[in-house]
Amino acid sequence: MASFHHRWSLTFFFIVATLALIAQAHAAGYSTPSVTFKATPWQLAHATFYGDETASETMGGACGYGNLFNSGYGTDTAALSSVLYSNGYSCGQCYQIKCTQSKDCYPTIVTVTATNLCPPNWSQDSDHGGWCNPPRTHFDMAKPAFMKIAQWKAGIVPVSYRRVPCIRKGGIKFSFQGNGYWLLVYVMNVGGGGDVASMWVKGTKTNWLSMSHNWGASYQAFATLSGQALSFKLTSYTSHETIIAINVAPSNWQVGMTYQANVNFH
Numbered sequence: 001m002a003s004f005h006h007r008w009s010l011t012f013f014f015i016v017a018t019l020a021l022i023a024q025a026h027a028a029g030y031s032t033p034s035v036t037f038k039a040t041p042w043q044l045a046h047a048t049f050y051g052d053e054t055a056s057e058t059m060g061g062a063c064g065y066g067n068l069f070n071s072g073y074g075t076d077t078a079a080l081s082s083v084l085y086s087n088g089y090s091c092g093q094c095y096q097i098k099c100t101q102s103k104d105c106y107p108t109i110v111t112v113t114a115t116n117l118c119p120p121n122w123s124q125d126s127d128h129g130g131w132c133n134p135p136r137t138h139f140d141m142a143k144p145a146f147m148k149i150a151q152w153k154a155g156i157v158p159v160s161y162r163r164v165p166c167i168r169k170g171g172i173k174f175s176f177q178g179n180g181y182w183l184l185v186y187v188m189n190v191g192g193g194g195d196v197a198s199m200w201v202k203g204t205k206t207n208w209l210s211m212s213h214n215w216g217a218s219y220q221a222f223a224t225l226s227g228q229a230l231s232f233k234l235t236s237y238t239s240h241e242t243i244i245a246i247n248v249a250p251s252n253w254q255v256g257m258t259y260q261a262n263v264n265f266h
């Protein structure tokens with residue numbers, strides 16, 4: 001009976017200690033991600049490429065990351081067919097792609113970030129040029145990325161792909177647009193699942209304000225937030241985990257600037 005009691009109080013101690021640690025993490029301004037995004041099983045799709053070797057066409061894109069060299073995504077990027085793109089909620093996700101079942105394949109596996117939408121072309125059949133038409137899962141890769149997995153002359157190749165965790169350096173980045181009454185934020189450098197389902201902003205003088213999805217990887221708040229340091233709360237689209245980034249932008253924040261948190265998903 002004594003040992004039973006002893007074990008029980010030990011268990012109780014651990015529960016209390018764990019709760020205290022969680023409370024402490026929250027007080028410090030972030031919730032330690034407890035979920036680690038795991039790679040999905042391999043599936044089949046097809047891949048093509050767009051642009052040329054300079055990848056100048058990877059500037060811009062439907063996710064809104066702008067210049068992909070400046071935003072850190074570079075040329076290991078791809079446009080997703082609308083089935084995969086999920087109306088922009090897949091922006092920032094990471095995929096491993098390898099060429100399969102073609103004499104034009106190289107054995108390399110490339111990891112790309114989803115930065116763009118490959119729109120349907122309804123004037124082409126889905127088996128004859130309309131590669132990105134629903135219900136096809138298709139990757140239209142930046143040419144340098146495609147050239148790692150296959151001879152570019154192949155044009156289109158069958159591929160195996162899977163989602164993998166995004167490995168990012170440092171915290172989530174928030175790129176600001178808008179004006180004094182409207183804050184539009186592009187979320188970049190997201191680790192783990194790489195994606196964002198919902199987002200809130202908090203000024204030093206406001207409560208948490210829900211932001212609405214604008215397009216691609218951007219979220220907006222219609223509120224007067226100038227002159228206030230800003231914090232963000234984000235929920236991952238894939239893992240549903242929530243993360244809080246306190247005082248990411250200083251009170252003298254400006255549109256056109258990018259601010260980096262010290263927290264990220266994993």
Ligand SMILES: *[C@@H]1O[C@H](CO)[C@@H](O)[C@H](O)[C@H]1NC(C)=O
Binds near residue numbers: 121122123124129
């Ligand atoms: C769609 O396909 C047609 C027919 O091949 C082509 O002329 C047109 O340029 C394509 N549209 C886009 C936006 O790529």
